[in-house]
Ligand SMILES: Nc1ncnc2c1ncn2[C@@H]1O[C@H](COP(=O)(O)OP(=O)(O)OP(=O)(O)O)[C@@H](O)[C@H]1O
């Protein structure tokens with residue numbers, strides 16, 4: 300099947316019956332769920348429930364032993380992370396993964412790599428056009444910096460920034476790839492209330508202004524209930540709930556999992 304255009308409200312990504320094991324550890328058991336174009340889809344669940352593993356399957360880091368993942372009508376097998384990126388899937392990590400010695404600006408520029416046509420060889424031949432391209436990418440990155448309100452730290456090495464701002468720079472790098480589907484693994488972890496409110500606003504604005512579909516893992520239930528359209532709940536690798544935030548909140552299995560877990 301070839302890649303198709305997906306309209307808002309239609310299924311963008313479909314996960315069918317996937318299972319993933321690491322030796323004797325079953326990280327995901329027979330989980331099916333979908334992500335619709337344009338929505339903010341949350342994945343929640345206690346520690347070790349399989350949430351990060353699910354994102355890793357979606358962007359090609361892990362390959363489930365069973366089940367299928369279909370993105371934009373294309374069923375995939377053994378896809379690599381860079382292929383997922385080329386198809387429009389970008390992500391941030393649970394533990395910030397930036398180049399600590401590089402500036403905010405340069406870190407966000409690395410998110411543009413896939414968009415850059417000029418390799419070293421063509422840059423030598425066509426110096427002028429490569430320079431023009433570089434300028435256009437810089438302009439795009441500067442727009443992201445404006446959007447995320449991080450002008451003041453554009454030249455600061457990210458290793459020197461507080462954690463909350465590093466998370467914002469990482470969001471910037473993911474946005475630089477102009478993703479159609481953005482995967483966020485605990486974007487608000489370790490933040491204070493004000494930083495959380497800012498991050499919520501940016502996530503809502505990305506979704507609203509760019510039409511980017513977002514799948515996020517988050518532990519803060521207030522945030523999840525406030526910003527997501529639908530919520531999927533994992534516990535011990537299995538799906539125990541899926542639906543509108545208010546449906547999930549009153550689901551007895553979900554309540555039990557959270558009371559029984561460390562939350
Ligand atoms: N690369 C790996 N090798 C071995 N086991 C793994 C690997 N990745 C995940 N696991 C195991 O799979 C299970 C699910 O882990 P995962 O990181 O997906 O959970 P999570 O829901 O993201 O948890 P948390 O809320 O703590 O981030 C855990 O038992 C974990 O130890």
Ligand SMILES: [Mg+2]
Pocket residue numbers: 350351352393
């Ligand atoms: Mg995790």
